[in-house]
Amino acid sequence: MIKRIKYIINVEVLGKLLLLIRSKLEKLRLKTKGKLKKSNIFGPPIISSAEMKNLMSQHYLKGMYTTKKVAWVTSGAPIEFLLALDYYLFYPENHAALCGARKLSTELIEDSEEGLYPQDICSYAKVNLGWILKNKDPISKLPKPDLILACTNICQTVLYWYQVLADIYKIPLIVIDTPFVYDTINNDQLMYVKRQLNDSIPIMEKVSGKGLSEKRLREVLSYSREAVALWLKILMTAKHRPSPISAFDTFIHMGPIVNLRGERRTVLYYQRLLSELEYRVKNNIGAIRNEEIRLLWDNLPIWFMLREISTFLAKMNTNIIAATFSYAWGELAHLIDENRPLDSISSIYSQVLLNRSPLSKFEVLKKLTKELEVDGIILHSNRSCKPYSLGQIDQRNCIVSELSLPAFLIEADQADSRDFNFNQANMRLEAFIEEIKERKWRSKAQ
Amino acid sequence: MQVLSRRESIDKARSENKKIALVFPIYYPSALLRAFDIHPIEIWGADDVDLSLADMHIQSYTCSLGRILLAFVKDHRFRKDYDLVFVPHICDTFQQIGSLLIDFINIDKPIINFYMPKRSDELGISYCVSELKRIIGILENLTGNKFKMERLEQEIMIELKIDELMRKVYEKREYIPITDSEFYKLITAKTYLSALDFVETLNGILGMQVDKPREVLKKIFMSGIAAESAEIFDIINSYGAVVAFDDLAIAARRILNRSIQSTDALRRQSELILFTVPDAQKGSLVSDKIDWFKKEIGRTRVVGGIFYIMKFCEPEYFYYPQIRKHLLDMGVKTFIIEYELSRKMSRQNMVRVQSFLEGL
Ligand code: SF4
Ligand code: SF4
Numbered sequence: 001m002i003k004r005i006k007y008i009i010n011v012e013v014l015g016k017l018l019l020l021i022r023s024k025l026e027k028l029r030l031k032t033k034g035k036l037k038k039s040n041i042f043g044p045p046i047i048s049s050a051e052m053k054n055l056m057s058q059h060y061l062k063g064m065y066t067t068k069k070v071a072w073v074t075s076g077a078p079i080e081f082l083l084a085l086d087y088y089l090f091y092p093e094n095h096a097a098l099c100g101a102r103k104l105s106t107e108l109i110e111d112s113e114e115g116l117y118p119q120d121i122c123s124y125a126k127v128n129l130g131w132i133l134k135n136k137d138p139i140s141k142l143p144k145p146d147l148i149l150a151c152t153n154i155c156q157t158v159l160y161w162y163q164v165l166a167d168i169y170k171i172p173l174i175v176i177d178t179p180f181v182y183d184t185i186n187n188d189q190l191m192y193v194k195r196q197l198n199d200s201i202p203i204m205e206k207v208s209g210k211g212l213s214e215k216r217l218r219e220v221l222s223y224s225r226e227a228v229a230l231w232l233k234i235l236m237t238a239k240h241r242p243s244p245i246s247a248f249d250t251f252i253h254m255g256p257i258v259n260l261r262g263e264r265r266t267v268l269y270y271q272r273l274l275s276e277l278e279y280r281v282k283n284n285i286g287a288i289r290n291e292e293i294r295l296l297w298d299n300l301p302i303w304f305m306l307r308e309i310s311t312f313l314a315k316m317n318t319n320i321i322a323a324t325f326s327y328a329w330g331e332l333a334h335l336i337d338e339n340r341p342l343d344s345i346s347s348i349y350s351q352v353l354l355n356r357s358p359l360s361k362f363e364v365l366k367k368l369t370k371e372l373e374v375d376g377i378i379l380h381s382n383r384s385c386k387p388y389s390l391g392q393i394d395q396r397n398c399i400v401s402e403l404s405l406p407a408f409l410i411e412a413d414q415a416d417s418r419d420f421n422f423n424q425a426n427m428r429l430e431a432f433i434e435e436i437k438e439r440k441w442r443s444k445a446q
Numbered sequence: 447m448q449v450l451s452r453r454e455s456i457d458k459a460r461s462e463n464k465k466i467a468l469v470f471p472i473y474y475p476s477a478l479l480r481a482f483d484i485h486p487i488e489i490w491g492a493d494d495v496d497l498s499l500a501d502m503h504i505q506s507y508t509c510s511l512g513r514i515l516l517a518f519v520k521d522h523r524f525r526k527d528y529d530l531v532f533v534p535h536i537c538d539t540f541q542q543i544g545s546l547l548i549d550f551i552n553i554d555k556p557i558i559n560f561y562m563p564k565r566s567d568e569l570g571i572s573y574c575v576s577e578l579k580r581i582i583g584i585l586e587n588l589t590g591n592k593f594k595m596e597r598l599e600q601e602i603m604i605e606l607k608i609d610e611l612m613r614k615v616y617e618k619r620e621y622i623p624i625t626d627s628e629f630y631k632l633i634t635a636k637t638y639l640s641a642l643d644f645v646e647t648l649n650g651i652l653g654m655q656v657d658k659p660r661e662v663l664k665k666i667f668m669s670g671i672a673a674e675s676a677e678i679f680d681i682i683n684s685y686g687a688v689v690a691f692d693d694l695a696i697a698a699r700r701i702l703n704r705s706i707q708s709t710d711a712l713r714r715q716s717e718l719i720l721f722t723v724p725d726a727q728k729g730s731l732v733s734d735k736i737d738w739f740k741k742e743i744g745r746t747r748v749v750g751g752i753f754y755i756m757k758f759c760e761p762e763y764f765y766y767p768q769i770r771k772h773l774l775d776m777g778v779k780t781f782i783i784e785y786e787l788s789r790k791m792s793r794q795n796m797v798r799v800q801s802f803l804e805g806l
Binding site for chain 2: 115116117118120122125152155157159160164166167168175177179180183186188195359383386389390391393394
């Protein structure tokens with residue numbers, strides 16, 4: 001009861017009010033920034049960002065005071081069942097990304113290393129384990145889990161990591177093992193995933209103390225479908241020249257699709273974001289002032305360098321207009337069918353980008369390259385993420401030979417800043433952009 | 447005691463008209479391959495392999511096992527020695543390499559990927575059976591032989607015999623008067639000998655037993671992937687210490703931890719893979735792994751353990767801090783050494799092992 005009262009005061013009353021005021025002020029700031037302080041490199045900021053921040057802050061605030069059962073989940077996990085059972089969902093990867101973007105991740109990584117987790121494991125896992133070991137939270141008080149759900153469709157790392165979490169917290173762990181799709185998915189794979197999902201429902205129900213309502217599951221799934229479809233439309237506004245959005249924007253705005261898909265507020269938010277972007281398209285408002293070069297980004301962002309890299313590129317009239325990482329959350333929209341929940345959930349979550357072959361990922365790069373008319377591709381060879389990175393060398397070679405596009409492999413890590421040399425990276429980036437400019441100039445001259 | 451070398455084992459299999467499968471370690475359906483007269487040879491390193499062949503495809507920080515295997519497969523010099531490549535899905539690295547071999551690297555040999563389920567319950571077993579059925583279809587096409595369940599059952603019986611003998615060998619280890627380096631040379635021959643030759647090897651090891659146990663000052667265990675390099679065993683033995691049990695993927699980790707229950711041969715083959723010693727690669731619970739350690743520690747009375755971890759091998763790193771904590775509570779000290787396959791042990795690592803042994 002006391003918990004519930006605390007929740008109402010801190011989240012529903014005070015929190016909501018403060019966040020609303022903050023959001024209004026932020027909106028005002030963004031609007032004025034767009035009108036008054038005209039940046040000579042960036043276009044006017046996306047105003048919906050204020051609302052997105054509000055949405056995400058509310059989510060984290062709710063987590064601090066939640067009275068619901070808490071589930072920690074991997075970013076590609078089939079969360080629809082949990083949501084339908086009214087769990088509060090927490091995504092350690094998203095939290096780690098947030099720490100990265102706020103340049104707080106490296107300290108937590110060092111904490112995890114003190115706890116004997118070595119440098120060579122995924123930095124997301126290390127941010128999370130560092131946080132647990134030191135019990136400190138730079139963002140907000142994280143809600144402790146009652147249940148954890150790991151789906152191997154993004155990597156095997158989460159399997160090991162979540163096994164460790166289950167051992168630390170001594171709570172049930174549900175593993176959904178999604179066989180890797182080397183070629184095309186077969187019925188045995190789908191059945192295997194479907195049976196695991198089926199078997200996991202009673203565990204989720206038991207922990208939550210509630211029964212799963214099919215009606216509610218359908219509703220959640222239909223919000224997921226709408227949100228994912230909207231997200232794809234949002235990403236595809238980048239087709240326009242100049243692109244109204246940058247990959248850096250998508251990294252930020254993907255917060256709700258990762259953390260809050262399956263919720264109505266996410267659908268509403270993406271509807272508003274889409275209409276703002278459509279307005280920008282109509283009025284030729286670009287994410288950067290002078291879009292001369294359009295690039296595609298592969299792999300996760302370098303969270304601790306978002307601003308630095310985007311500014312550096314914008315100064316060179318270059319915009320990274322899209323990223324495979326953000327696209328991965330939109331490409332399977334057509335597979336979601338709320339009338340066949342188990343089948344469609346098994347199918348979508350088995351076929352996410354990271355659970356498919358490097359050739360299939362190359363096909364995605366090819367498709368995006370064509371549809372978005374990009375001039376080159378930056379592949380972030382991300383030391384943390386083996387399934388995303390091992391394969392990029394061949395992908396780069398094929399981009400160059402088959403698509404005749406320049407491609408550049410940049411070595412870094414998504415959240416660990418220690419080995420990253422910004423000046424060196426800049427020099428190489430600069431040379432890459434110059435090469436593209438020269439190519440363009442040469443092809444114009446012919 | 448002498449065992450055949452890899453080369454001799456390949457020649458022998460060829461002379462028996464068998465096909466050779468180059469297998470990526472560690473979990474794969476060996477009985478099934480043998481039932482098709484395919485002789486599996488695991489590759490665990492090669493001295494003269496050119497790693498730049500791997501660097502053309504994967505980042506050079508990838509684990510040395512992955513790099514060596516990829517370079518080996520790409521190297522034309524070794525192609526005549528095998529007829530197909532078998533890649534089990536045991537981690538992200540093999541997932542990506544197995545996939546790259548199909549997608550981008552053309553080596554003119556069939557590549558068979560096998561998805562090892564990451565759970566060993568009923569769901570995992572039945573999925574494993576469906577994977578085996580898929581693989582049977584491929585092998586029938588490749589060899590022109592029809593699959594025979596009885597033949598698989600025969601091979602499984604030999605594998606079970608191996609399991610029983612391995613278990614005995616480890617139980618009697620104290621009474622087998624050979625150095626650890628000699629012991630691991632023999633025990634790891636499982637990775638390339640025919641099943642029957644390995645049965646003979648194990649019987650040979652057991653035949654060496656003496657009445658009195660080895661005199662040792664300290665008993666320790668080793669955990670990790672490979673049993674390389676031989677120097678580490680020499681250092682251990684030179685300090686009067688011995689490896690009393692191991693959790694090495696190349697050696698004892700493949701011993702069954704649960705008995706096989708099924709009667710159907712395909713399920714039995716699946717259980718032979720999934721019921722082995724718990725590890726992260728199979729998605730085992732951390733507590734199961736710890737319990738296994740406790741059991742082995744109780745049996746052998748070791749006082750310390752070395753986690754001998756291949757650099758960049760994520761699955762081997764993750765459970766360590768939890769295991770360490772529990773073992774320390776039992777008074778068993780452990781520490782980690784990172785190494786790269788096919789490289790001589792570094793001076794620094796030697797010193798670390800020495801001071802660990804001194805401190806025990
Ligand atoms: S390895 Fe890659 S997919 Fe897996 S948790 Fe880390 S960043 Fe995410
Ligand atoms: S050594 Fe580790 S990372 Fe490398 S292939 Fe083996 S299990 Fe995978």
